[in-house]
Amino acid sequence: MSISKKPQLIEKALIAFNKGGYQAVGMDRLAKETGTSKTSIYKHFATKEDLIVAVLNHRDEKFRNWFVNRIEELADTPIGRLLASFDALDEWFQGDDFLSCMFIRASCEYLDREHPIHKASERHKRLLTAYVIGLAEQAGAAEPGKLARQLMLLKEGAIITAHIHGPDCVAANAKAAAKILIDHYMNN
Amino acid sequence: MSISKKPQLIEKALIAFNKGGYQAVGMDRLAKETGTSKTSIYKHFATKEDLIVAVLNHRDEKFRNWFVNRIEELADTPIGRLLASFDALDEWFQGDDFLSCMFIRASCEYLDREHPIHKASERHKRLLTAYVIGLAEQAGAAEPGKLARQLMLLKEGAIITAHIHGPDCVAANAKAAAKILIDHYMNN
DNA sequence: TGTTACATTTACTGATCGGTTAATGTTCCA
DNA sequence: TGGAACATTAACCGATCAGTAAATGTAACA
Structure with a gap:
């Protein structure tokens, strides 16, 4: 694998980890699903842990980019955007590949706060x-x-709830709560 | 192991899974940490999955029992108790063995909503x-x-946030938000 | 065409996975 | 004391774990 294919490897690893979980997806399965031999993977990443961190950093960039852009499409005032962030969440929850948040899940599989993946x-x-x-x-x-x-507490709670119980009404309920909180902090 | 020791096995397994994670703690390690041979464990539980479900059901009973009792100790009006629930959360977060919620973590390791552990x-x-x-x-x-x-969204969000960033101020902030929401729904 | 450099594959390592089999205690009653 | 019943142990099963070594393929350049 040439150096230029590293981003594609990360992208495919992201899909595999998202679908199957970090521990549950082994390096052999990862090699199969990414179409890259294990040896080639280990050319780019010293350990599985390093790969997971790279996947998460890629996910971070991609998600925040999408999230911010979507919010700015949906509304053009600060308050409107604070509220629209919950509409963006809802779109995410309703997607076929929503399986909670990859970062929450990572922190649940790598519990230690000092672990690089947790960090x-x-x-x-x-x-x-x-x-x-x-x-x-x-x-x-x-x-x-x-x-x-x-508002972040509402978001994290919504992610967990949408994953455990299903996405119906969750983001809308969080948005309703957000409205009340925003209203409070704007008039006091 | 006599039939009467099953509850103790569940209790010890709970501690092991809480400390180490469901997938990460194998049956050999579990046998060591519970002081029970694998064969004896499999006398009581057909599969590891069954054991985890039993552990979770035990945890459910124990946690809700503690949670409700603590809340009723802390306050004696419904509104007071809605608020006190966040103080109970804080006590939980500050404890030495707090490593997020065992149920959230279980749903993160067993992603499928139809999986018995997820259920x-x-x-x-x-x-x-x-x-x-x-x-x-x-x-x-x-x-x-x-x-x-x-309020549940705030609680779930607080659990995640306390685990990822540390427990400081998290429950207090959730409680402040809860106050605003309660106030809103009591005056409208 | 021969050689160097690198990408890729196959095959392997020891360890551990969930789960089982067969042997060894141990207990209790006849 | 003999033996049935049950609890417990140690050894083992094939599969898979993360990671590596050696062999093979392939391309570029002299």
Whole structure:
């Protein structure tokens, strides 16, 4: 495999891990599903752990990019965007390949907060939170950090709930709660 | 192992799975950590999957029992209890053995919603939700189901956030959001 | 055409996976 | 004391785990 095919390997590994789980998908199966021999995979990544971290960082970039762009398509005011973020979530939940969040799942399989895979998940959530804080600041909320973190709690909760019980009504309910919180922090 | 030691086996297996994860803890390690030979374990449980389901059902009973009792110790009005549930969460988060929620983690390792282990997790969350709905009804909230489900989103989000980023401020922030939501549904 | 360099495959390592078989205690009653 | 019943152990099963070594294929350049 030439060096230029590394991104394709990461992309295919992402699909495999998303579908099957990090521990459950072994390197042999990964080689099969990516169409790349194990030896070639290990040319690019020293360990499975390194590959997973690369997959997560790729996912981070792709997801945040999609999320922000979608939100900006859906609304053009800060408050509108804070709310629209839940519509974007709903689209994600309703998709065929939604199997919870790859970062939450990673942190559940690699429990130690100091584990590189766990840290990659922490980073993703921190960056997402920073984006929401920015929106809350633009909106002129009384306590933007507090509001943003509360909205993030609703988002994480919605992800878990949509995965465990199914996606119906979950994002809409989270959005309704978000509306109440936003209204509170904009009038106090 | 006599039949009477089955509960102890479940209890020890719970600790092992909580500490190490469901897939990561193999049956050999489980035998070592529970002090029970594999053959004896398989006398009580046909498969590892059956054992995990038994562990989860035990955890469900134990956790809900603790949760409800703690809440009723902390407050004696329905609204007080809705809020106190977040203080109980905080106590859980701050404990030494907090490694996210065993049911969330189970649903993350066994992704298929039809999988028995996933279903056991769904059941636990459904029963918890039912309890919170009951409190919201007692409180006389305008839309008790909606309020309760929104509070549940905050709880699930808090669990994930406390696990990924650490427990500091998480439950308190969720409680602050809960206060706003409760206030809204009690005055409208 | 011969050679160097690199990509890729096959076959393998020891360890561990979930689960089973056969042998060895141990207990209890006749 | 003999033996049926049951609990427990150790050894083993084929499959798979993450990772590696050796062999093979392929391309570029001299």
